[in-house]
Amino acid sequence: MVSSFSNVNSGREMLKVSNLVAGYRRDLPIVIDVSMEVYEGEILTLLGPNGAGKSTLIKGICGLVEVISGNVVFQGVEISNLETYEIIERRVAYVPQTQNVFAKLSVSHNLDLGAISNVKAYEERLEKVFMLFPDLWKFKDTSAGKLSGGQRQMLALGRALMADPILLLIDEPSAGLAPILRNQVFQQVVEIRESGVTVIMVEQNARAALSVSDRGIILANGRLRRVQNSKELLEDPEIAEIYFGAGPTVRAS
Amino acid sequence: MIDILSFLIFFFIVCSFYIISSLGLNIQYGFTGMFNVGIAGFFAVGAYTSAILTGPNYADTIFGGFGLPIILGWVCAIIVSGIAGLLVGLITLKLREDFLAISTFGIAISLQLVALNVESVTRGPNGLYALPKPFAHIFDSPFVSNVCYLIICIVVITMIYYALERAVRSPWGRVLRSIREDEVAAEALGKNVFMYRLQAFILGCGIMGLAGAMYANFVRFISPQDFLPIFTIQVYVMLIVGGKGNNLGAIVGAIVIWALWSASDSLINFIVTPDFQTQAAALRIIIVGMVLVLMLVFKPSGILPEKKHVSG
Ligand SMILES: Nc1ncnc2c1ncn2[C@@H]1O[C@H](COP(=O)(O)OP(=O)(O)OP(=O)(O)O)[C@@H](O)[C@H]1O
Ligand SMILES: [Mg+2]
DSSP: OOOOHHHHHHSOEEEEEEEEEEESBTTBOSEEEEEEEEETTOEEEEEOOTTSSHHHHHHHHTTSSEEEEEEEEETTEEOTTSOHHHHHHTTEEEEOSSSOSOTTSBHHHHHHHHOOSOOTTHHHHHHHHHHHOHHHHHTTTSBGGGSOHHHHHHHHHHHHHHTOOSEEEEEOTTTTOOHHHHHHHHHHHHHHHHTTOEEEEEOSOHHHHHHHOSEEEEEETTEEEEEEEHHHHHHOHHHIIIIITTOTTOOOO | OHHHHHHHHHHHHHHHHHHHHHHHHIIIIITTOOOOOOHHHHHHHHHHHHHHHHSOOOTTOSSOOOOOOHHHHHHHHHHHHHHHHHHHHHHHTTSOHHHHHHHHHHHHHHHHHHHHHOHHHHOGGGOBOSOOOTTTTTOSOHHHHHHHHHHHHHHHHHHHHHHHHHHHHSHHHHHHHHHHHOHHHHHHTTOOHHHHHHHHHHHHHHHHHHHHHHHHHHHSOBOGGGGOHHHHHHHHHHHHHHOTTOHHHHHHHHHHHHHHHHHHHHHHHHHSOGGGHHHHHHHHHHHHHHHHHHHHHHOTTOSSOOOSOOOO
């Protein structure tokens, strides 16, 4: 399951975050001086206690919060001063942590909204998404609000894939799911990566997330604490105590 | 018999101006969730544009009297009120919803004041009169020219209806509804929310302007009196009662409320002595207000609710 770190090392740098300070208000930075790289083809897991700024960091990457200083470079182009839609157009997709589907709109309407400009490949991508998430096909005319938590998560993921991203940012894909579904979601994340998408995911289920990812990043109080490959983090007794201590459902705080 | 018929024709012609405005509001409020409280203002911009372009030359104005064909007046009315929508949209659409309402309301009032005070163009309270009406110079009988006018109205409404139906079913329209549901989420999906809102706003304002132009060339006389905020409120009641987010609902609501408005008018004339009729006119507002409240309590989605799954 653990993919080798070495093939990531050979991957080219896709995203580079340098000394990023970001937040919801200029005078109240949440993410403080974070620098990190993301390599093509890897799964990178973002760990940290509640309120650490994990969600804010990935929102900062896709332009949804204010970048106060520092910058983000995606494929050699600075994106930190772009509008969100300009960043998404560069094939970055983002799945929010909560309220990530349009509850009143149908499943297929939700999926359509994920597609951006390229209408030609639309059918093909829709087919791929239905193949990965057969449930969505079954419920395509149902309003998204009537789906179960797990199905909503699939819809949110599927919708992000409709944009044909090369970089996917997922905020807590396994939150609120039963253990069996949780593993299924991680499997799907692996499949998505297999199809050539680089993935950054925020997770609280540290052990399960690290076991499918290449590297892990630990954030606390808005600052970067550690960047290491997943295997090392999984074996680190200190990490084990904080994150895997009392079983997978406990959230560190 | 002919009396009733000509009354009905008159009724439906005036109703058309409301129907068109209600369709224009539907794309803004019904589908995109933008609370534009300046409908009367955009309606007025259209009316004055067509009046100035198609109307006669008045001795006391410095601008106007171009005597252009009516169809040109209407096309220009759409364009000018669309541009007005663009300017207002650029200023207000980044504001929060409640600020949008307040500022569009203020802008509509200001436009009315402009019409009242820029006398060298609008003749102020005296208004612009003797405006041309289509077919009026061909047929002597007002009945025949009204029949022709009603046909024009029906054609225009049909065209707008089908164009809007296509628009809201298109990917563009689907994005509008996602913005109405959750603006931030739509942005997170990479939609340029501001551009979409601006486009829907301009489209709606252009349609309202066309309604105004058609009004001007029907009644043949316009003055700032015709563009009071009550018009805006009427159109909202029509759309909400008919069913926001449903173009057919926008049409049905306009007919129902305009019928109610006209009926209460006749009723008031019938039961109230002439001395009190001005005061009694306020009763109409109360009646229509009550219908709105009852509707909101018992069937908030309107007579024809929005269709859940509009397929693409
Ligand atoms: N929309 C917002 N406006 C203002 N402050 C916010 C907003 N969202 C989050 N914050 C603040 O930013 C800080 C970091 O929040 P963030 O959501 O990034 O944490 P997180 O690491 O994702 O936590 P969790 O594990 O609970 O999701 C918190 O102190 C929170 O109060
Ligand atoms: Mg979070």
